[in-house]
Amino acid sequence: MQYALLIYDAEESPAERAAQTVPADVAEMLGRPCVAGWARLHAAGSATTLHHGEGAPLLTDGPFVESKEYIAGLIVIDADDLDGALAIAEAFQATRSNGAIEVRPVIEGRFHGA
Known part of the structure; x- marks a missing residue:
């Protein structure tokens, strides 16, 4: 089963975010067979949110919600169950020294018309 690890971190300036490299210990983990894919995101201020307006x-x-922590990236992993995903x-x-990681199951399969 696949799980998405949503990586939350404090907001950084675009320059701070661009200057960061992936630390060696994180790069090693991203190279493990259980990691199906991953992406780092630009700073939250670079986001554009689409709302359903009147007509x-x-x-x-920017992001939809005001928060002290924003989604900084996501990692898709393969795990046997939630306990395995939580261990990863x-x-x-x-x-990491701060921030949070949200673990969420990925809906498997393709949707009709997709």
């Missing part, structure tokens, strides 16, 4: 879409700059998430969390 037309409404676009706003705990290993990733051990490489």
Whole structure:
């Protein structure tokens, strides 16, 4: 089963985010067979959110919610069950000094028309 690890971190400036490299211990974990894919995201301020407006879409700059922590990236992993996914998430969390990791199951299969 696949799980998404949503990586939350404090907001950083675009320059701070661009200057960061993936630490060696994180790079090692990202190379493990259980990791199906991953992506780092630009700073939350670079987001554009689309809302359902009255008759037309409404676009706003930035993320939908105001928060102290934003999604900084995501990792898709393969695990036998939630306990296995949590163990992998705990290993990733051990490489971090702050922030949170949300573990969420991925709906498997393709949707009709997709």
